[in-house]
Amino acid sequence: MGISLNQERRIVIIGCGAGGGTAAQFARKTDRKANVSIFEKGIYPQYSKCGLPYVISGKIPRFEDLIEFSEEWFNKAKIDLFLKSNVEEIDINEKIIKVNNNGKYIEYPFNSVIIATGAEPAIPPIKNLSQDGKFVKGVGVVRTIDDAKKIKSLLTPGKKATVIGAGLIGLEMADCLYEKNINVTVVEALPDILSNTLDPDMSAQIMDQLSEKIDIYLNHFANEIKHENGVIKSVSIQDRESGVINQIPTDILVVATGTKPENSLAKKSGCRLGKHGHIIVNERSETSIKNLYAIGDCTEYIDFVTKKPTPIGLGSIVVRQGIAAGINAAGGSYSLPNGVLQTRTTDIFGFEVAAVGPTLSCFESENIVTGKFNGFSLPEYFPGGKSISIKVLVNADSGEIISAQGIGDKAAQRINTFAGAVLGRLNIDLFKKLETAYAPPVAPTLDAVTLACDVVSMKLNRKKR
Amino acid sequence: MGISLNQERRIVIIGCGAGGGTAAQFARKTDRKANVSIFEKGIYPQYSKCGLPYVISGKIPRFEDLIEFSEEWFNKAKIDLFLKSNVEEIDINEKIIKVNNNGKYIEYPFNSVIIATGAEPAIPPIKNLSQDGKFVKGVGVVRTIDDAKKIKSLLTPGKKATVIGAGLIGLEMADCLYEKNINVTVVEALPDILSNTLDPDMSAQIMDQLSEKIDIYLNHFANEIKHENGVIKSVSIQDRESGVINQIPTDILVVATGTKPENSLAKKSGCRLGKHGHIIVNERSETSIKNLYAIGDCTEYIDFVTKKPTPIGLGSIVVRQGIAAGINAAGGSYSLPNGVLQTRTTDIFGFEVAAVGPTLSCFESENIVTGKFNGFSLPEYFPGGKSISIKVLVNADSGEIISAQGIGDKAAQRINTFAGAVLGRLNIDLFKKLETAYAPPVAPTLDAVTLACDVVSMKLNRKKR
Numbered sequence: 023m024g025i026s027l028n029q030e031r032r033i034v035i036i037g038c039g040a041g042g043g044t045a046a047q048f049a050r051k052t053d054r055k056a057n058v059s060i061f062e063k064g065i066y067p068q069y070s071k072c073g074l075p076y077v078i079s080g081k082i083p084r085f086e087d088l089i090e091f092s093e094e095w096f097n098k099a100k101i102d103l104f105l106k107s108n109v110e111e112i113d114i115n116e117k118i119i120k121v122n123n124n125g126k127y128i129e130y131p132f133n134s135v136i137i138a139t140g141a142e143p144a145i146p147p148i149k150n151l152s153q154d155g156k157f158v159k160g161v162g163v164v165r166t167i168d169d170a171k172k173i174k175s176l177l178t179p180g181k182k183a184t185v186i187g188a189g190l191i192g193l194e195m196a197d198c199l200y201e202k203n204i205n206v207t208v209v210e211a212l213p214d215i216l217s218n219t220l221d222p223d224m225s226a227q228i229m230d231q232l233s234e235k236i237d238i239y240l241n242h243f244a245n246e247i248k249h250e251n252g253v254i255k256s257v258s259i260q261d262r263e264s265g266v267i268n269q270i271p272t273d274i275l276v277v278a279t280g281t282k283p284e285n286s287l288a289k290k291s292g293c294r295l296g297k298h299g300h301i302i303v304n305e306r307s308e309t310s311i312k313n314l315y316a317i318g319d320c321t322e323y324i325d326f327v328t329k330k331p332t333p334i335g336l337g338s339i340v341v342r343q344g345i346a347a348g349i350n351a352a353g354g355s356y357s358l359p360n361g362v363l364q365t366r367t368t369d370i371f372g373f374e375v376a377a378v379g380p381t382l383s384c385f386e387s388e389n390i391v392t393g394k395f396n397g398f399s400l401p402e403y404f405p406g407g408k409s410i411s412i413k414v415l416v417n418a419d420s421g422e423i424i425s426a427q428g429i430g431d432k433a434a435q436r437i438n439t440f441a442g443a444v445l446g447r448l449n450i451d452l453f454k455k456l457e458t459a460y461a462p463p464v465a466p467t468l469d470a471v472t473l474a475c476d477v478v479s480m481k482l483n484r485k486k487r
Numbered sequence: 488m489g490i491s492l493n494q495e496r497r498i499v500i501i502g503c504g505a506g507g508g509t510a511a512q513f514a515r516k517t518d519r520k521a522n523v524s525i526f527e528k529g530i531y532p533q534y535s536k537c538g539l540p541y542v543i544s545g546k547i548p549r550f551e552d553l554i555e556f557s558e559e560w561f562n563k564a565k566i567d568l569f570l571k572s573n574v575e576e577i578d579i580n581e582k583i584i585k586v587n588n589n590g591k592y593i594e595y596p597f598n599s600v601i602i603a604t605g606a607e608p609a610i611p612p613i614k615n616l617s618q619d620g621k622f623v624k625g626v627g628v629v630r631t632i633d634d635a636k637k638i639k640s641l642l643t644p645g646k647k648a649t650v651i652g653a654g655l656i657g658l659e660m661a662d663c664l665y666e667k668n669i670n671v672t673v674v675e676a677l678p679d680i681l682s683n684t685l686d687p688d689m690s691a692q693i694m695d696q697l698s699e700k701i702d703i704y705l706n707h708f709a710n711e712i713k714h715e716n717g718v719i720k721s722v723s724i725q726d727r728e729s730g731v732i733n734q735i736p737t738d739i740l741v742v743a744t745g746t747k748p749e750n751s752l753a754k755k756s757g758c759r760l761g762k763h764g765h766i767i768v769n770e771r772s773e774t775s776i777k778n779l780y781a782i783g784d785c786t787e788y789i790d791f792v793t794k795k796p797t798p799i800g801l802g803s804i805v806v807r808q809g810i811a812a813g814i815n816a817a818g819g820s821y822s823l824p825n826g827v828l829q830t831r832t833t834d835i836f837g838f839e840v841a842a843v844g845p846t847l848s849c850f851e852s853e854n855i856v857t858g859k860f861n862g863f864s865l866p867e868y869f870p871g872g873k874s875i876s877i878k879v880l881v882n883a884d885s886g887e888i889i890s891a892q893g894i895g896d897k898a899a900q901r902i903n904t905f906a907g908a909v910l911g912r913l914n915i916d917l918f919k920k921l922e923t924a925y926a927p928p929v930a931p932t933l934d935a936v937t938l939a940c941d942v943v944s945m946k947l948n949r950k951k952r
Contacts, residue, residue: 040932070866070868072926072927073866073868073869073927076869076927076928081869081870082868082869082870087868090866090867090868190926336922337925337932338922338923338924338925338932338933339922340932341932341933342920342922358920359917359920363921365921365922365923365924365925366924367924367925367930368928369926369928369929374929376924376929378922378924401555402555403535403538403552403553403554403555404538404541404546405546405547434924434926434929435897435900435901435903435924435930436903438900438923438936439900439904439907441904441921441922441924442907442908442911442921443907443911445913445917445918445920445922446911446917448907448910448911452824452910452911453910453911455807455823455824455910456828456903456906457801457803457804457807457828457829457830457906457910458830458906459831459841459899459900459902459903459906460537460802460803460830460831460832461655461659461831461832461834461899462535462537462538462541463546463833463834464832464833464834464839464841465832465899465900467802467805467806468806471903
């Protein structure tokens with residue numbers, strides 16, 4: 023690994039996840055002469071973490087299929103990818119990084135560094151979850167290929183699995199385990215599932231159908247694991263209100279209760295961190311330190327609507343931050359919008375769920391009006407219409423559309439339409455008049471998008487009187 | 488039919504299509520005391536004309552299924568529906584309409600009238616198409632239930648059908664006939680199919696797949712029918728360039744070459760008409776005559792982007808005009824946006840096709856830049872991704888998104904997202920940064936919507952340099 027002495031720009035990227043890989047590509051495109059290098063502590067080049075549950079379920083055949091860009095690809099793109107390379111320090115003054123390259127110490131010079139170190143699972147305090155610093159056999163998380171391989175190796179039909187956490191990833195895992203004929207129990211500390219994505223009235227709409235397939239304990243936290251010879255046998259969960267404890271026999275326990283940012287390098291370098299340890303970045307993905315960028319799950323930016331600090335945790339945002347950081351680090355100029363929309367979606371137990379912007383509980387003093395439409399995706403007379411539910415949130419003072427939630431047919435694309443409205447700060451008075459595409463086999467004359475807007479608009483007008 | 492003498496507002500609607508029916512509903516909602524009456528010359532209450540091809544194909548079982556609101560429904564809603572009632576004159580001065588009610592002459596007073604008389608098929612000059620003022624047996628159009636019943640009665644597998652016109656309705660009919668195992672030929676006078684919806688490069692993308700199922704003659708017009716004993720046997724079509732004539736054996740000929748507005752009442756009343764005879768209306772669906780509104784296929788409004796007069800021909804717009812006219816005629820206030828977006832879609836031969844705004848050929852001197860993305864609806868590693876193609880048109884001077892076209896997976900909902908951008912006059916620099924919803928089973932991190940915007944944005948930036 024030689025250090026070139028000419029005057030090329032040297033861009034160092036730490037971490038080869040979706041963010042790091044994207045940043046490298048866009049740096050490469052922006053400055054074709056720059057030296058672009060990625061240092062990844064693991065053994066895999068860029069792969070899709072979000073795809074892991076679907077290899078566990080068998081929907082995607084092999085873990086290797088998740089690799090989006092191979093070592094050969096990076097080589098062809100003239101991006102130097104160093105695997106098994108743990109960056110131990112960013113020396114801001116000397117402009118070098120210090121790397122443990124598979125046991126070998128090396129220094130590497132840079133003009134700018136993009137930190138894309140991601141996050142690690144946040145593990146709640148469950149008694150006996152680990153022994154000797156390692157999870158008890160049968161306990162796992164879904165963060166890396168190795169994590170997922172461990173879970174997949176445990177699956178045989180009829181086994182019992184418990185998933186802690188009913189967020190997007192927890193329920194995706196529950197769905198994928200269910201697909202493998204595993205008996206699934208989901209335990210959620212909050213009173214609702216998907217509480218970061220849907221308001222309670224929306225998530226309640228799918229609870230019955232989910233409960234037909236899996237057991238769901240809301241308002242419960244897991245407090246202890248029972249194991250025999252280091253193998254999990256059950257998990258005890260406690261009702262947060264009554265205090266009643268339930269013992270759930272469990273062969274496999276998946277913890278999906280969020281993440282904590284991998285911030286050690288940034289911290290050492292003096293980057294400003296947020297309340298929960300995320301690296302604070304701006305619209306250019308710059309940290310508080312010159313020439314230091316950060317992207318992805320280790321960062322926090324602001325929410326587009328509330329302007330409050332928001333940890334980044336969606337692949338869609340990570341990739342967009344990667345575009346910004348890659349272009350900016352390479353001497354170009356790219357700014358993200360003034361906050362993240364957090365457009366998000368999943369497909370669980372046959373329901374497409376999607377949302378953009380904050381849920382209602384994120385607002386305190388704001389004057390918010392909501393409107394909801396439950397109906398069908400096709401005209402009534404046309405066979406095959408599927409259920410669709412759309413909820414819209416509007417700032418009653420400004421009339422601006424601030425968020426939306428959807429469940430059902432093409433919910434994600436319908437929510438993208440609202441994402442455009444939020445991004446463009448469109449007023450409900452205008453947006454409710456949107457002409458949506460109509461043809462009997464495709465959509466009705468007035469789409470659910472429009473009809474939900476009508477409901478909220480009527481409520482707003484009544485308020486004004 | 489008594490004439491009430493009290494002081495209620497009297498709203499008369501002429502025509503019970505989707506526009507008239509919607510106007511009646513919204514008039515009813517706006518003024519709960521008003522007298523709302525619909526006069527329909529036909530025998531059916533409000534039904535979906537756009538659904539007719541799908542009853543012909545058998546996808547929708549019965550023609551009666553297309554009835555969206557029955558006589559009982561109108562009765563319950565306290566809307567007086569008079570069928571078989573042909574309005575022969577609107578007396579503006581006396582504020583009465585003169586009606587031929589199934590042979591009986593009646594007069595009916597009004598405060599305002601909403602003309603929703605629709606349109607009739609525009610029949611091209613094809614020799615021998617009619618005998619004694621009637622179509623030759625085997626020739627038909629698809630405008631009314633009776634038209635469609637006639638075509639359906641002719642269908643037996645293996646028969647040969649020719650459809651004149653490769654617009655949305657022509658190709659929907661071709662698809663529905665193909666579904667019935669009819670050998671279908673489509674004849675189009677223009678060099679491309681769907682030329683009002685897609686640019687030639689977009690429509691060319693589906694020509695191969697369509698040509699596997701049906702015969703398509705572009706640049707040809709039909710000039711003569713051959714018949715025996717009043718039954719069609721063939722149609723001769725001529726190449727517009729070479730002049731070569733082809734004889735196409737045909738048992739069924741469907742003419743789908745557009746419509747002409749039913750404007751006779753409006754004309755007699757002195758309403759301003761457009762170049763092709765459409766009733767000119769404004770954003771409140773008002774005609775040039777006070778208290779006279781008009782909506783639907785008999786009208787023209789302006790295009791949102793070009794501001795040029797535009798005949799109305801989409802059910803989605805008709806319904807929205809109905810909302811405006813109904814509310815305004817009943818004393819409320821409702822304005823449509825400053826022009827129609829013409830968001831449109833269809834599903835033909837397995838392709839979802841959609842567009843918003845004008846095609847490229849609608850622009851003359853404007854400085855337009857286009858960008859196109861062809862790709863897949865899911866991440867590469869996820870099985871089941873379907874093809875999606877999106878083309879975006881941007882005004883290079885202002886940066887505004889002015890139109891978009893799509894073919895493939897969820898094209899209509901993706902185009903709705905662009906419709907929002909056009910309506911909100913969003914700039915490509917902002918809109919290309921839209922966070923689209925991502926989850927492996929639903930959509931990739933960068934949706935086709937965003938990637939098409941990236942292409943056009945790059946072209947724009949190159950131009951600016």
